[in-house]
Every structure is written in C-alpha cells, then in structure tokens.
Amino acid sequence: MKSITFKNRLWTVAADIRFPKDFDESRQYPAIICAHPISSCKEQTSGAIYGEKLAEQGFITLAFDASTQGASGGEPRFSEDPSLRVEDFRCAVDYLVTLPYVDESRIGVLGVCGGGGYAVNAAMTERRIKAVGTVVAANYGRIMREGDMSADAALKTLEAIGKQRTAEARGADPLVVTYIPNSQAECEQAGIRDVDVMQAVDYYKTPRGQQPGSPNQLRFTSVAPALGWDAFFLAERLLTQPLHIVVGGGAPGAFGSFRDGFDLFDRARSGDKTLQVVEGATHYDLYDQPGPVAKALEQLVPFFRKHL
Template sequence: MEHVRFKNRTWDVAADLRLPKDFDTTKKYPAIICAHPISSCKEQISGAIYAQRLTDQGYVTLAFDASYQGESGGEPRYLEDPPTRVEDFRCAVDYLVTLDYVDEDRIGALGVCGGGGYAANATMTEHRIKALVTVVAANYGRLMREGNLTPDAALGMLEAVGKQRTAEARGEEAVITTYIPNTQEEEREAAGITDVDITQAIDYYKTPRGANPNSPNKLRLSGLSAAVGWDAFHLAELLLTQPLQIIVGDVPGAFGSYRDGFELFDRARSEKKDLLVVKGASHYDLYDQPFAVDQAFEKITPFFKNNL
C-alpha cells in the first residue's frame, strides 16, 4: 500500500493506493475508487475491508479521505459538503488516469453508506466511471431532511445554522458537534429510545472494533445547510446509465439505507442493475461482519469481473 495525494481545487486529498499481488508496471489493471461512509475515513471500511479485498482480487484500488476530513486538506475542517465530496470522485479519476498501469476504460467505484450515495451521484456525471457498487448507500440529503422524524425539523435546523453562520461572520468561534452520540447513554438521553443503526454506529466508531483517530466524530454545525436541499439520487433516471450493483441489509434502521437502496434501484436508468438484500444483516453488519461482507462479495466479485 502506498500513501498518495491528489488535488481537489487547491488542496490535497489523501488516499491509500493498493496494488495487487505480483504487480507488474508493464501491465494495465482495472481500478476501483472506494469511498468511506459519512464520519468515517480511508483506514476503516472503505480501505481496510472493501479496497483490500478488491486488491486481493487483482484490482488497483484507491481509498480516499473526503475533503475537509481525515488526512485530506481543505478548510474549514470537519465540513460535510456534498458537492465537494462528489468532486472528490472526479479528482480521483483524474489521478488514476495519470498512472500508466491503470486502464482508463476500466475504472469503477464502490461506496459505503453516505459514500455510496456520493458515489451514485458522482457516477451520474462522471462517465469515466464504468461500473458502480453501492453498499448500504444512504442519501445524506434525505437523512438530513428526515433524520429528526418530524416534518419541520429541518426548517428548525436551518434557522439554527443561519444564526450560527451570523455569529461566525461576526467573529465568534465555530461550533463543532458530533455525527453520532459518543456513548449508548448519550443516545438514550438524547432520543429516549434506541435505534439499531445508531447503537451499532457507536459500537463501531467508538470502540476498538473500528475506532480510528482520523474519524473523530466531529461535524461543523455551520456547514449543515448544504445537505438539506441535496438529493444524492437526483436525475438518476436520466444520467445513471452505468452497470449498477446495490447491496443492502434487511434490518432497517434510522439511517435509511434499506429504503434508499430500493429507491436507487427504481430510479437508476442503468440497463444492467441488481439489488441484493442480505438476510439478517443490519447497516453496520455490512461494514465489517464476515457473514454479511462475504455475501456482498458473492455479488461484487462477478459484477466487477463482468463490467470492468
């Protein structure tokens, strides 16, 4: 594995480039861009699980940190900005096509959770990406609009964000909140109930199972408005034509990847598309649990073999 950087506008995007066993610089290889979930980093699911397994199968893989996050550059920090995260994919393709050993006609993308939503959106307008896999893809815009379970919650949040931006414009410090509660106790206190996705998110991100310093659970409050009016699947029925493999678990939770998977399948224009529902798997089982990831690869392996 090689640590590399490529440009998005004026800053560097940090990435891990993995090369297959017995790599030969004189050959041309298919390449797959791997995108991490919201709040995650390249050292977690996208890199250590999915990219590594694809590299073991003979692909060049590129797992990157989103701009403003992890080891990537961009200011302000801890910003979750959908248009920029989509642009990260285009810049990743720009980087791959400069590598002599990458076959520019065989570049694919795989995204997990929010990274899957971003991957779908990027693939619509980046047709150098020839095949797409989404794993528990979540539409971040939909989640921001509906995540508080009340129809007008997003309007209240936009009011709060506007006040915070005004405060920062007048010289006050930025407010950095969290993506998820830091403990199960915080979850119960905040919501009064527990949800499988949130409970398992805490178990993944805040314990040795998946914790990583480049995934600090920090989110800039003043940047939240960008996602509220954004739809990861907007124009999929017109622009998403590439072969598409969607993977979800059948245990639904608050993040909504189960319903988002079906929506993306229905909306995508792709003639070659498939939806796998992994029985008994939750959103986070498909991050790193072997029984779920193994079933996902029963589809991913032949999909990329046949379409790249």
C-alpha cells in the first residue's frame, strides 16, 4: 500500500493505493476506486476491507477520504456536500490516468453505503468509469429528506439550516452535530432500537471499526444541498455502465439500503445489471464481517474481471 494525494480544486485529497501481489510497474492493470460510507474514512470498510480484498484479486485499488473529511483538505470541515463528493471521483480518475501502470480503459468504482450512492451518481457523468459496483448503497438525499419520518421533515430541517446560517453570518460559531449516538448507552437513553443505528454505533464507536479519520462530526449547514439531491437522478437515461448491486437480506434498518438497492436496479439504464441479496446479512455485516463480505466478493470479483 502507498499513501498518495491528488487535487480537487484548490486542496488535496488523501488516498491509499493498493497493488496486486507481484505488482510489476511495466504492466498495466485494471483499477477500482473504492468510496467510503457517509461519516467514514479510507481506513475503514472502503480501503481496509474491500480495497484490500480486491487488490488481492489482481486489481489496483484507490480508497480516498472525501473532501473536507479525514486526512483530505477542503473547507468547511466536516461538510457532506454531494457536489464535492461526486467531484472527488472525477479527480480520482484524473489521478489514475496519469499512472503508466493503470489501463485507462479499465477503471471501475465500488462504493459502500452513501459512497455507493455517490459512485452511481458520479458514473452517470464520468464516462471513464467503465463498471460500477455497490455494497449496501444508500441514497443520501432520500435519507436526509425522510429525517424523522414526519410529513414536513425536510422543510423543518431547511428552516433550521436557514436560521443557523443567519446566526453564523452574524458571528456565531459553526454548528457541528453528530451523525449517530456516541455509545450504546446514548441509544438506550434515546430509546433507539433501530438495527442500523445500533450497529453503526458498534462499528464506528468501538475498536471494531473506530478510526481517527471518522470522528462522527457533520457541519449542519452542509445538509442543505443534500436535501435537494437524489443519488439516482437520471439513472434511467445516463447510467449505462455494467452494474452490480449488493444488498443485505437481514433485518432492514432506517438507512434503507435494501430498498435503495432495488430502486437503483429498477431505475438504471444499464443493459448488464445484477442484484445480489446476501441472505441474513445486515447493512453493517457487509462492512467488515468475514462471511457476508466473502459472499459479496464472490460476485463482485467476477463482475469486475468481466467488465474491466
């Protein structure tokens, strides 16, 4: 593995590039960009799990920290702005095509959770991406719009964002909130029983997956663009690359990746598209648990070998 950086606008994006066994710089290899979930970083599932496993199977993999997050630059910090996230993918391709050992005609993308939604969205307008894989892909815009599931959840959030921007314009400190509770005790105190939220805490806030680049912090005002964004918008017209979707068949949770997977499958124009249900696996099982991850890779690896 080698840590590198590439540019997005005026700042650098931090990434880890992994190489196949017996890597030979005089050869050309297919490459896969690995995108992390919302609130995550390259040291977690996108790089340390899927990036590593795919490199073992003969691919060069590039896992990056989203702009304004992890070790990447960009301001305001801890923003989750879809336009920045999607541009990161284009810039990652820009970097890969400069490497003599990457075959520019064989670049693919694999996104996990929110990174899957971003990967799909990027591929629609980045034709240098030749194949798209997703693992428990989630549509971040839909998640934000649903909010507390009330009829006007999105409107209430936008009103709150407007008030916060006014306060910050007048000198108030930026509001940085958390994505999830910081412990299972906080879940219990809040009466949270949802499988996705509870397993998110177990993944992000314990030694299982905890990393410094994933501090559970979100710039509140950055939510506004997401509320008007749909990861799968125009998939019916623009998403034509081969597509493989992995969802978990276990208990569905609040993040909705199971239904998003079927929604994406129905909407994608791709002539070659497949949907894999890993039976019994929850959303977070497919982040790092050996059995479910192995099941996902059983179909992801041949998919990428066929199309890259």
